[in-house]
Amino acid sequence: MSLYENTQKLINRAADTMELSEEVRKVVNEPERVLSVNFHIHRDDGKIQMVKGFRVQHNTLRGPAKGGVRFHPRVDMGEVKALAGWMTIKCAVVDIPYGGSKGGVEIDPRDLSEGELEQVTRQFTQAIAPIIGPRRDVPAPDVYTNAKIMNWIADEYHCVHPNEDDYLAVVTGKSLDNGGSLGRDSATAAGGVIVLESYLKKTGEELKGKTVAIQGFGNAGHHAARILAEKGAKIVAVTDSKGGIYVENGFDPMKAHSCKLEKGGIGECLTEAGSNGGEEKKISNEDILALECDILVLAALENQITEANVNAVKAKVVVELANGPITPEAHETLENKGTTVIPDILANAGGVTVSYYEWEQNLRHEKWTEEAVAEKLEKSQRQAFEDVDKVKDEFKTDYRNASYILALRRIESAFEEKHSGKAHGFSCMTE
Ligand code: GLU
Numbered sequence: 001m002s003l004y005e006n007t008q009k010l011i012n013r014a015a016d017t018m019e020l021s022e023e024v025r026k027v028v029n030e031p032e033r034v035l036s037v038n039f040h041i042h043r044d045d046g047k048i049q050m051v052k053g054f055r056v057q058h059n060t061l062r063g064p065a066k067g068g069v070r071f072h073p074r075v076d077m078g079e080v081k082a083l084a085g086w087m088t089i090k091c092a093v094v095d096i097p098y099g100g101s102k103g104g105v106e107i108d109p110r111d112l113s114e115g116e117l118e119q120v121t122r123q124f125t126q127a128i129a130p131i132i133g134p135r136r137d138v139p140a141p142d143v144y145t146n147a148k149i150m151n152w153i154a155d156e157y158h159c160v161h162p163n164e165d166d167y168l169a170v171v172t173g174k175s176l177d178n179g180g181s182l183g184r185d186s187a188t189a190a191g192g193v194i195v196l197e198s199y200l201k202k203t204g205e206e207l208k209g210k211t212v213a214i215q216g217f218g219n220a221g222h223h224a225a226r227i228l229a230e231k232g233a234k235i236v237a238v239t240d241s242k243g244g245i246y247v248e249n250g251f252d253p254m255k256a257h258s259c260k261l262e263k264g265g266i267g268e269c270l271t272e273a274g275s276n277g278g279e280e281k282k283i284s285n286e287d288i289l290a291l292e293c294d295i296l297v298l299a300a301l302e303n304q305i306t307e308a309n310v311n312a313v314k315a316k317v318v319v320e321l322a323n324g325p326i327t328p329e330a331h332e333t334l335e336n337k338g339t340t341v342i343p344d345i346l347a348n349a350g351g352v353t354v355s356y357y358e359w360e361q362n363l364r365h366e367k368w369t370e371e372a373v374a375e376k377l378e379k380s381q382r383q384a385f386e387d388v389d390k391v392k393d394e395f396k397t398d399y400r401n402a403s404y405i406l407a408l409r410r411i412e413s414a415f416e417e418k419h420s421g422k423a424h425g426f427s428c429m430t431e
Contacts, residue, residue, distance in 0.1 A: 003082035003302060009328050011085070014404030017395055024412045028088065031081055033057040037127035041119040051120060053105040055128045057137055058084035061414040064135050065101035066091060066352060068142025068173075069153075071120070075104035079302070083142075086323055087352070090345040092407035094384045096356045101137050103128065109144050121149050125156035132157065134169035134363070140355045141173040143218070143301065147185075150174045169362035172355035181358035183373035184351075189223035189299075190374070191350015192321045193231070194381040195342055196295070199317070202389065208232035211250070213291045213315070215239050216299030217257070217266050220321045220348065224297055225253030236293055239285045241300070243267035246291065248278030289313055298325035305330045313339065320344035335398050343400035345407070346388055353380050 001009075008029055015025045037053045054077050057065040067087035080102050088100030105124050109117055131137060139153055150173045158167040168179035176182065183190070193207075200206055210233045214221050217240040225235050234250035242265040245256070251273035259269035267282055274280035289296065289309055296315035298304055302324035305313060310330040318334065319342045320326060326334065326341060334341055357373055360366075392402035 002078040003324065004078045004085065006324065006328055007082040007085040010400065010404055011089070011408070013328075014401050014408055017397060017401060018405045018408060020408050020412060024408070024415050027061070027415065028059060028085075028408065028411060031056050031058040031084055032060060033131065034077065034081065035128060035131055036077060037124070039123040039127050041116055041123060043116060044113050051105060051107055051123070053103065053124045053127060054080040055103040055131060055137070055139075056080045056084035056101060057131065058100040058102075059088040059411070060099035061411055061418065062088075062092060062099055063097035064099065064133075065137035066096075066098035066140070066355065067101040067103070068140040068351075069103035069105065069124070069145055069149075070142040071105045071107050071109045071144045071149075073106060073108040075106045080104040082302075083323055086345055088411070089404060089407040090349050090352060092410040093345050093388065093403050094349040094353050094380055095387075095410065096353060096380075098138075098352070098356065101139075102142070103139055117149070118152055121152040122156040125153045126160060129157055129160040132170060133161070134164070134166045134359070138169070138355070138359060139171045140352070141219070146219075147173055147175040147178075147180060150180075151178045154178065166363055169359050172358040174358070179358070179362050181354055181361055181368065181373060182370040183377065184354045184358055185219065186223040186227070187354035187373075187377060188220040188321060188348050188351035189227055191353060191377060191381045192220070192224060192297070192319055192342075192347045193227045194350070194378055195347050195385050196317070196319055197231075198382055198385040199340070199342060206232075209234065210294040211236045212295045212297060213237040213246075213288050213293045214297040214299055215285060215288050215304060215325075216297075216301075216322060217244070217260060218299065220351075221297070221299035222253065222257045222260075224299060224321060225257070228297075229253050233295070237283060237288050237291055238266055239283065239288045239300075240266045241285070243282060243284050244288060245270045245273055245280070246283045246288075247274040247276070247280045249276045251276070291315070295319065298322050300325065303327055305334070307333070310334060316340065317342065319347050321348050323348065331398075331400060341398065341400060343403050346384055346399065346403045349384065350377055350381055353377055 035055045083102035091098040153171045157170045174180040237246040256273040259272040260266040290312035299321040305326040310333045
């Protein structure tokens, strides 16, 4: 099954539960626009390399399209379509006035020099420039892209559209000295922790003392480890793409992160992180999913928990900080065995929410304090959890389905508003 079929399956499951109108079901089942581009870069060794890229705008009923750009050697159109669809749903769950989009470039940035990376970014931006814009479609960071890459996107877009005064608002996740927002860097992780705390509070529990394993030690994963540890949770394991570590008595994730930056992989950091008495060992990316722990945070890539390994999962709560890390079939198995899944479209929505704050600051020429951003994010994620929780009770369903239902309701009202009382003539279709 393709990743986009997963997205459709989840949309249609919620559509069935809530009896969504057929028109809206059809509209959200297909992306509005898909763009596939090919460009070339000059490698440092003098060779020319062709590169493939994609940008998909899934739906813009609720506002301009919004979604990150990932650089990854295995990106393809199906994946980008799925991720764009999830952005539509995500923005509606947290009620920010955006539709959904996503971009991908089929390249391994770890193989590129800084100059080559800049070329890839600028060429890709030129290729998609006709369809992006501050009020049309706004890219952001995603897997293996960062603030520096976002700065290049803004700059290249400005080269193509020199008269666009608001060009900084064409992309979010920029550096602080270039229109970026305080708090954007850690927003995905912070938002996930807020939702997790809201959930625990509802069940009469707290984070303090909970054992946590985190798959993925990139931007989302390492900030999550830090924030969770600050709140008293015990981080017992983390992995990155090359493997990782398990320390029974828990470890300081920031020390471990500095070591990862120095040595290139968290798997090399057992001595730095551990040596505090209990069991300590190196573990694989697969082992971490089966660890005995209270909370498992998935912060790597999609399709990590599948039918093949779902039965090994022992955590009582699984938080999806990555997009789509659990297949729909594996999710059903988890729910059936009583595991609570805090779904991606709710758990990781803090990132796009603070992207929205950055966009607002750019358009209003303002600079908000870190406290103001954190306070707004806290309120927004809490509200989203409460809204989803109400729908969950209403339909007696799981958090994922409830999040989709909430989102589809909001998309349906945007659809109705757009079409209410307007007889569509064909002289002018712009609205
Ligand atoms: N890439 C992030 C996500 O999947 C953030 C998108 C954004 O900030 O627009 O939610």
